[in-house]
Structure formats: C-alpha cells, structure tokens
Amino acid sequence: MFSAILKLPYLDAGFYIVVYGIITFLGITIGSFLNVCIYRIPKNKSVIKRASHCTNCNTQIRRFDLIPIISWFILKGKCRNCNAKISPRYPIIEALNAMLYIITFTIMDININSILTCIFFSILIVIAFIDLDTFEMNLSVLVLIAILSIPAAIFTKELTILQRITGALYVSVPFFLIGEISGYVIKKETGEKVRGIELGDTILMACSGLFIGHKAIIVSAFAGILFAAIGGIISKAITKESKIPFGPYLALGIVIGTLFGKQIIDWYVNMFIISY
C-alpha cells in the first residue's frame, strides 16, 4: 500500500489519509478491548458483560472517561473518583495495536490476509501481556490462532496446507522435546517440576506456525529467542530477577517473522547458494 501511495497522484492521497484514519481508529478501539481481555481473562471474568470499573474503588467508569488514549491523558493517569493511578499500559497497548495495524496494512496492503494478520497480532498482544502478568498462557486464546488459520487457508493463497502443517511442527516439536528433556534434567538435579520451555510457549508456536507457515515460524523462533536473550540480560541487570516469561519475546519474534520471515529465509538461503 505504501508503494501504492507513492505512485498515486496527489488527488488520491486524501483517500489514503481517510483509510489510514479509519485503520488507526479501529486499531485503538480494538486495542481498548484487548486491555479488557488482558485484565479479565486470567480472572475468568466475562470480557463482554459488565461495564468498566476502576480496579481500586470499583466505581463504574463514566462513558466519556472511556475514550481510548485521550481519556488517560485528560485524567492524567488517575481515577476520577479515588485518584488511584491508572497504568500507562492501557494507552500503550491501544497505541501498540494501532501501530501494528498500520504497519501490517502498509506492508501487506488491504486484503483478507492482512485483515486476518491484524486479528492475529491482536491475539498475540493478549497472550503476551497475560503471560507477562501471570506467567501463564490461556489455552482458549491460543486455540483462537489455530481457528484463525481456517479462514486463512480457505480465502488466501499465500501458503499451501502442507506449508501450514509443517509450520505448525517445525518449531513446536523441538520446543516440546527441549521442554521435556530440560524438565527431566531439572527434576533429577533439583527435584523441581519446571520445564526449560513451557507447554504454553510450545502451543503458541504450533498454532502460530499453522497460521504463518513454515518459513515465517522459523524466523519467529530465532527472533524470539534472540529478543529473550537480550531482554533477559537487561532485566537481570536492572531488577536482579532471573525468571522472565518467554511469551512476550516469542510474540515479538512472531510479529517480525510474520511480516518479514519469508523474505529473511529466502535472502538467507540465496546468500549461501551464491557463495558456492
């Protein structure tokens, strides 16, 4: 789409400004719903029933105080009733979701594949932040990704069924084996029941691989491990905390893999073919 803008005469640029405006609005609004999901799903609360309440004083939040991003700044990050701090994470997630939508549509243009990819990224945001909060992943949210692969397989011609199935297995199988073996070793040495790679992370890579395919999932795994290594070193230096959730890093890696994975793999493979 970005290349399309450059080619268009100035007259049509206005059309794209409107389109980007709508995409941004949708991204922020859906991002606001993601905040509700991240907060309520781990508590097993309904994400659609009951209006938003202050988590501190439980007062129902007024309609005009629920405008995504803007309300947070108007309220200066505090509850109107009890002055309790409202986390800046709420507007950050809204902006992050909108940003991912804009990047996706710019790179992939507006089609069924890019729309499904945006939904996929929104699900990844929910998974990443729930993992960050609780060190756990919600199975039903993970399964949503696998379900999303069904319309992707039917309506898009990006990947063959075989490429999707191998995508589901390429990373999840080694992740599962590493988890099993490390779990066995750790249990033998310390008696603790911990796995090197959690089952949730393994299922995340299986479901995501089904959606993004064999090439993209490999890049996702490498990128995720790299981000986790860097993030782990930084967070250990700052907070002295050695236990970090893997999910957010994997999710970030998957975003990179989804958007650039195929190109990165092709570039990597071709580089070696030339050098022979």
Ligand SMILES: [Zn+2]
């Ligand atoms: Zn309050």
